[in-house]
Amino acid sequence: MPPIADTVLIILLLTNFFILGTASMRAMIRVVALQGILLSLLPIFVESHATLRLVALVFATAALKGLVIPSLLFKAVRDVHINHEIEPYLGFIPSLFLCATGTAAALLFADQLPLAAAHKSSLFVPASLATLLAGFLVLTTRRKAISQVAGYLMLENGIYVFGLLLYQSMVVEVGVLLDLLVGIFVMGIVLNHIQREFSSLDTEHLSRLRE
Amino acid sequence: MSAQLVLLGSILCIASGGLAILPGKSFIRTTPVMIITGAIAGLAGCWIGLTSATTTLVLPWMIPGGEFRITVDALSAFFAAPAFLMAGAGGLYAERYWPADRRRAAWVRGFFGLLTGSLVIVMVAGHTILFLAAWEIVTISAFFLVGTEHEAPESRNAAWLYLAASHVAMLALFAMIAILHALTHTWAFDALPAGLASLPIGRVIFALAIFGFGIKAGLMPFHVWLPGAHAAAPTHVSAMMSGVVIKMGVYGLVRTLSLFDEIPYSFGTTLLVLGIVSSILGVAFALAQHDLKRLLAYHSIENIGIIVCGLGIGFLAEAHGSARVAALAFAGALLHVWNHGLFKALLFLSAGSAIHATHTREIDRMGGLTRRMPWTALAFLTGAIAICGLPPLNGFVSEWLIYVSAFTAVTAREADWSWLLVFAVPPALALTGALALACFVKAFGAVFLGAPRAAAAAAAHESPLGMRAAMMPLAAACFGIGLAPTLLGPMLERVTALIAPGLPGCDLAGSLQGVQTSAITVAVVAAVAFGFVTLLSRKRRTGPTWDCGYAAAVPRAQYTASSLARSITGVFAWAMPAVVHAPAKLPLFPREASFESHVPDTVLDRALLPALRFSERLISYARYAQSARVQFYILSLGVTLVVLLFWSAL
Numbered sequence: 001m002p003p004i005a006d007t008v009l010i011i012l013l014l015t016n017f018f019i020l021g022t023a024s025m026r027a028m029i030r031v032v033a034l035q036g037i038l039l040s041l042l043p044i045f046v047e048s049h050a051t052l053r054l055v056a057l058v059f060a061t062a063a064l065k066g067l068v069i070p071s072l073l074f075k076a077v078r079d080v081h082i083n084h085e086i087e088p089y090l091g092f093i094p095s096l097f098l099c100a101t102g103t104a105a106a107l108l109f110a111d112q113l114p115l116a117a118a119h120k121s122s123l124f125v126p127a128s129l130a131t132l133l134a135g136f137l138v139l140t141t142r143r144k145a146i147s148q149v150a151g152y153l154m155l156e157n158g159i160y161v162f163g164l165l166l167y168q169s170m171v172v173e174v175g176v177l178l179d180l181l182v183g184i185f186v187m188g189i190v191l192n193h194i195q196r197e198f199s200s201l202d203t204e205h206l207s208r209l210r211e
Numbered sequence: 212m213s214a215q216l217v218l219l220g221s222i223l224c225i226a227s228g229g230l231a232i233l234p235g236k237s238f239i240r241t242t243p244v245m246i247i248t249g250a251i252a253g254l255a256g257c258w259i260g261l262t263s264a265t266t267t268l269v270l271p272w273m274i275p276g277g278e279f280r281i282t283v284d285a286l287s288a289f290f291a292a293p294a295f296l297m298a299g300a301g302g303l304y305a306e307r308y309w310p311a312d313r314r315r316a317a318w319v320r321g322f323f324g325l326l327t328g329s330l331v332i333v334m335v336a337g338h339t340i341l342f343l344a345a346w347e348i349v350t351i352s353a354f355f356l357v358g359t360e361h362e363a364p365e366s367r368n369a370a371w372l373y374l375a376a377s378h379v380a381m382l383a384l385f386a387m388i389a390i391l392h393a394l395t396h397t398w399a400f401d402a403l404p405a406g407l408a409s410l411p412i413g414r415v416i417f418a419l420a421i422f423g424f425g426i427k428a429g430l431m432p433f434h435v436w437l438p439g440a441h442a443a444a445p446t447h448v449s450a451m452m453s454g455v456v457i458k459m460g461v462y463g464l465v466r467t468l469s470l471f472d473e474i475p476y477s478f479g480t481t482l483l484v485l486g487i488v489s490s491i492l493g494v495a496f497a498l499a500q501h502d503l504k505r506l507l508a509y510h511s512i513e514n515i516g517i518i519v520c521g522l523g524i525g526f527l528a529e530a531h532g533s534a535r536v537a538a539l540a541f542a543g544a545l546l547h548v549w550n551h552g553l554f555k556a557l558l559f560l561s562a563g564s565a566i567h568a569t570h571t572r573e574i575d576r577m578g579g580l581t582r583r584m585p586w587t588a589l590a591f592l593t594g595a596i597a598i599c600g601l602p603p604l605n606g607f608v609s610e611w612l613i614y615v616s617a618f619t620a621v622t623a624r625e626a627d628w629s630w631l632l633v634f635a636v637p638p639a640l641a642l643t644g645a646l647a648l649a650c651f652v653k654a655f656g657a658v659f660l661g662a663p664r665a666a667a668a669a670a671a672h673e674s675p676l677g678m679r680a681a682m683m684p685l686a687a688a689c690f691g692i693g694l695a696p697t698l699l700g701p702m703l704e705r706v707t708a709l710i711a712p713g714l715p716g717c718d719l720a721g722s723l724q725g726v727q728t729s730a731i732t733v734a735v736v737a738a739v740a741f742g743f744v745t746l747l748s749r750k751r752r753t754g755p756t757w758d759c760g761y762a763a764a765v766p767r768a769q770y771t772a773s774s775l776a777r778s779i780t781g782v783f784a785w786a787m788p789a790v791v792h793a794p795a796k797l798p799l800f801p802r803e804a805s806f807e808s809h810v811p812d813t814v815l816d817r818a819l820l821p822a823l824r825f826s827e828r829l830i831s832y833a834r835y836a837q838s839a840r841v842q843f844y845i846l847s848l849g850v851t852l853v854v855l856l857f858w859s860a861l
Contacts, residue, residue, distance in 0.1 A: 136845075140845050140846040141842065142842070148841065148842075
């Protein structure tokens with residue numbers, strides 16, 4: 001496992017902090033896109049030979065995670081005319097603190113896991129767990145529906161990193177990727193409808209649907 | 212052959228319902244023909260099943276783990292026969308009672324066909340999955356039939372209550388059948404491993420059977436759904452439910468207990484206690500009713516109580532090894548299953564005829580119907596005499612057998628505490644019979660005798676021929692079984708042998724001969740006396756009845772049904788307190804005032820509903836967890852996942 005992969009993973013961890021710390025919706029989407037591109041590069045460092053399969057995977061991931069999905073999200077932000085501020089339930093500082101704690105816990109926890117020797121030294125497992133936790137934080141503490149989508153994307157990114165350990169069977173991952181794309185489409189439609197119904201994307205309004 | 216015929220009958224019944232819901236008026240008119248054909252085919256199958264060996268029919272079925280196995284043995288055929296008879300009579304009755312051009316005719320006929328067809332499958336299913344599937348179809352179709360007139364909230368409530376109660380019963384049956392499967396490793400109805408009854412698991416099976424089948428049968432603490440459902444359903448459906456559907460519970464109980472190789476005493480005593488409570492309180496509640504169909508519904512509880520009393524003595528005797536007592540008690544209970552099906556259906560159909568003519572179910576708005584509807588009155592009177600257990604009708608025969616079994620047990624002078632319970636049966640049955648007589652004096656007197664209490668009753672006309680014709684076979688069967696019970700002897704012996712396989716066969720002919728002789732004697736004496744009285748009263752004088760000095764007697768001054776029963780219902784006030792709305796104090800010069808009283812069902816209105824409301828309040832605290840924030844839901848999902856992960860890691 002070359003150190004360059006670990007460098008990429010450390011950048012990934014830093015983007016997690018950025019996403020949790022930013023107050024701007026556009027910045028958040030941009031960084032999620034950056035995460036996608038970083039992830040799409042990772043297989044190159046894992047696999048030494050440039051096979052057709054590898055190239056296809058890199059390009060497909062980069063295109064979907066780095067371009068298609070972010071552009072869909074940007075379009076949603078444009079279309080629904082919301083203010084571009086992220087309104088968190090939990091303030092930025094506590095979020096960052098929780099994210100730091102989560103990352104530390106992920107590093108410690110991954111150390112305890114009975115992993116194969118080849119994976120033990122790399123940052124793949126802790127980075128994956130930390131990204132999952134960060135995604136979970138975004139999902140539970142951010143208010144607007146678009147930030148929810150970003151949270152789901154981060155969750156997926158965490159799973160993707162974990163999947164890279166099993167590079168040979170990345171077929172499943174590609175399937176998940178496609179599912180995600182369809183999911184984002186559906187969410188886009190749902191967002192539009194929420195907007196039309198409540199003239200806001202604040203999920204707070206959904207609580208009116210209780211009962 | 213019997214299995215094929217029974218299946219054919221069932222399919223024809225279901226198909227008659229299918230025809231009714233097809234578009235076009237010509238199809239719906241063929242439903243009575245179809246259902247009667249099905250009933251005749253099915254009855255022929257039951258006859259063959261009762262007189263010859265067991266037949267099994269296995270058809271391909273796509274349900275995983277299931278098998279479409281129809282087994283017609285004497286027990287199945289015995290319980291399926293009334294279903295077919297009632298299907299035919301009900302189909303014929305419905306043709307005029309709920310004509311094809313009346314609203315929801317397709318609804319009523321469609322579900323009635325489905326109900327009867329699947330009901331038969333319950334009785335002949337040789338496989339538990341098929342049994343449960345058919346049981347559920349019966350429940351659902353009966354639910355829709357009870358809710359036929361769902362504009363009325365009363366009807367909707369009755370239907371929902373029925374559905375809820377049936378599904379609670381279904382849960383118990385699921386558990387019971389799962390345990391049976393775990394013990395026998397087969398989904399077929401199969402004999403249980405030996406010595407099971409004395410183990411705790413045997414008692415669990417019995418408790419689940421009593422609960423599940425007891426709800427369906429309407430045994431006293433579990434009867435809550437029964438009065439409302441019987442009152443709300445169309446009359447021929449009430450007749451079907453009361454006469455046959457609740458017998459599904461009895462059938463299930465008997466079938467389950469026949470799986471045990473030996474029966475502990477406690478099974479018999481439990482049944483006996485439940486039976487005595489049901490029979491006495493059932494008839495007491497019936498006395499307090501002023502809705503004709505609710506009154507008949509409570510009598511179903513009473514009669515189920517009598518049947519279960521018979522079964523209780525039978526199983527107690529089986530545990531004790533007294534073959535003769537067991538044979539007599541089982542024969543009495545089984546025959547009462549038939550008899551109750553016949554006379555209760557007859558009562559419901561004739562009551563429906565009166566309701567059809569007067570447009571009300573209130574007994575106190577009827578009166579004087581004998582002159583206007585003589586056939587209906589005669590049919591109701593026949594049913595009333597039969598249900599009171601008076602000779603020469605069929606109710607006498609089955610109750611007599613249960614009495615004889617109890618007396619035989621008592622005179623055997625066995626020293627055993629549970630045996631002592633049998634001593635309570637004859638007084639309990641006697642009390643029940645007397646109260647039933649009082650109840651039907653009230654019902655027949657208020658509905659058919661006296662002067663009409665309302666304009667609708669005064670304008671009543673006899674029902675059309677089709678409705679009367681449907682009652683004829685039922686009345687004929689009541690007389691037939693009452694006057695010639697010896698013909699049924701061999702049949703009852705076969706069925707009894709299936710229920711208690713461990714006991715030696717027992718000859719019933721002697722006992723039945725005794726009943727037959729006394730019934731015929733009573734019939735002859737009654738006929739002679741009736742002829743004599745008619746002869747004497749040839750010279751009829753007409754004039755007003757003595758009016759006790761009242762110058763202006765009006766029909767409203769007649770005894771009402773509740774005032775007639777007041778002296779007896781007062782005795783039972785500890786079990787069924789009445790709700791009375793009466794003017795507190797009458798002023799010196801009385802003005803217009805009103806009086807109203809009704810007796811709520813003690814178990815439902817005073818125990819079950821308050822308990823449910825309380826639990827609803829408790830459960831409503833859980834609603835605080837419903838924050839309606841997506842974020843919170845995701846957080847709880849995540850926390851649950853983590854907790855589960857750690858829990859499984861420990």
